[in-house]
Amino acid sequence: ILNVEQSPQSLHVQEGDSTNFTCSFPSSNFYALHWYRWETAKSPEALFVMTLNGDEKKKGRISATLNTKEGYSYLYIKGSQPEDSATYLCASIMEYGNKLVFGAGTILRVKS
């Protein structure tokens, strides 16, 4: 059974704060790790797809790192803005398959 855990469950920060969330997943038979951003009433939007141990990806103020040996990924947001408020989902795929298993998400609320 593939269990993907995310923490914290929710986070409230002030505008301008930097923040980070954690995603943990089984490290055996790892194939890929996805991060998605999901705003209310919209579709989940792909942020990153990561496959290599030590991988680090960046998109504007958002970046992510991957450790496949210990089974975790961090998502960082630098200088949070109210428009960053969303649920951030991570999901993992084992081996070369397309069964993407999601964590429960981290809800981020940024106050101005």
Add this chain to the structure above:
Amino acid sequence: ETGVTQTPRHLVMGMTNKKSLKCEQHLGHNAMYWYKQSAKKPLELMFVYNFKEQTENNSVPSRFSPECPNSSHLFLHLHTLQPEDSALYLCASSHRTGNGYTFGSGTRLTVV
């Protein structure tokens, strides 16, 4: 619009009704997925189709019946549902196994 279109956006149905959810993509993707999100639970994979062939059925009850007539269209036929089947049903597609998914906006289903 993400390129994955789901209809209807909202659906209320009785337990004896038969209805269908539709998903359409013209992104050239060859894999399509149905996910279910119940309140306060992670996104749960239901079905996977690759090149129109079903490759994953995640122990979904037979009252949910998927259909994939071609690589661009995916349906979820619903009959004799239960109130606990009320949830957000999301469709997604990807270019090939393991790539980032493109999600639709979902169908909010209420079974009364």
